[in-house]
Amino acid sequence: MALVAAVRGPVRVLLRAGARLPGAALGWTERAAGGGDGARRFGSQRVLVEPDAGAGVAVMKFKNPPVNSLSLEFLTELVISLEKLENDKSFRGVILTSGACPAGGCLVALSCDYRILADNPRYCIGLNETQLGIIAPFWFKDTLENTIGHRAAERALQLGLLFPPAEALQVGLVDQVVPEEQVQSTALSAIAQWMAIPDHARQLTKAMMRKATASRLITQRDADVQNFVSFISKDSIQKSLQRYLQRLKEKKG
Template sequence: MALAAASRVLLHAGSRLGRREAVDGARRFANKRVVVEPEAAAGVAVMKFKNPPVNSLSLEFLTEFVISLEKLENDKSFRGVILTSERPGIFSAGLDLMEMYGRNPAHYAEYWKAVQELWLRLYLSNLILVAAINGASPAGGCLVALTCDYRIMADNPKYAIGLNETLLGIVAPFWFKDNFVNTVGHRAAERALQLGTLFPPAEALKVGVVDEVVPEDQVHSKARAVMAQWLAIPDHSRQLTKSMMRKAMADNLIKQREADIQNFVSFISRDSIQKSLSMYLEKLKQKKS
């Protein structure tokens, strides 16, 4: 599916030049966990995560997200998407631990394939993707942001972003790692991945996890301003350049996709890993009580 999507980018690049027709607000559509709102400016939509309490990447969320993104990609009215959270304070807490704890191998395989699909569809998308990070964004939430063409984070010391899998007793897969290395460099990624570092906004900007940090009330206006800059570039040249930069890394996952699923299932099924997840989930319960 990802390869087909990449092919469509090249086939239709020439027909997606220029400014698209303004989108009628009545075309807003929403699933239970993802809300898509067309912007007044031509060709832009906002995708809001709506999966309380912390926008975790559950199987249902992943499925709805990919469907929503596909609708936008197939509608030539759209050229760009702003990704954000409907609930300020939490962009996304990342992978849903309940999908990885106490389930059977078939479920783990289904879940991991959906996580892969989300990343491939975002990373290879022909659309301009701008992340308006209006809350905490650990682990899988950080991964979603890393797939975007530009990342803007709210300047709030309570918010942090990073791949903190090691703190949970699990390991970021190779394609998480590759995406992170390509963003911040090998040494910074190696240190952060081993320590499970979560960067507050200023540090995230310094290391390159995000491109810009702005006052919290300016995140969305800045995202629209950045989107306008990217929309000024002809689609065909931008899309071909994006594909040239990203195709090799995406192909690496596509080539190893089944092996990666089996590795995940084998790893997450270990008694030691299930025990670590159990302890972590118990700590979360205690914090809530």
């Protein structure tokens, strides 16, 4: 359950335009590391931040049980925590950690610079919207296509595939799969590579890579929200979602 990458671009644009955090890295883990040297933990109920100002890196942990749902409250706390770090010049990178990443959780991971996944079949990653009878938004699609290419994205999105670690690595959804106990240390090694590059050059390069995708989202944001609300409110779609939840319950029970 480990994923290392820098949160940038689409996901930030979604939350708030104009993010300035030089580099945010995403680490995926459930085992919380005991706060680093001189770390003063902060954060809200749902997002725990362990800053290591000396290293210029903060580790951010999602704590929204049972499944880290991306509720409005959670996303608001996430944005506030990222803004705090952005406004503090002593931080140049962030490692985000989580325990599972279907749908929106996968998008957060894809928005980062590098992804590390723990080698445990419990941790799958993917955009499984069609399995629920709904459709991934175009900006989820664009971001997935940027990461794994058009053909793999088409198959993954049509079938709503959730990839276990080995397959996620193979298709390019994650950059590394490591034993669970090495997730945190691997994330720290990975982020060091990004921090070895002059910030201004890396940021402008990243903006160049993601500009088209981010601009498309910004331009069509309002229309996309309206489409989604109208789609999700339909009786037939609500029934489709209920069927999916019912099947989930039956699996567990």
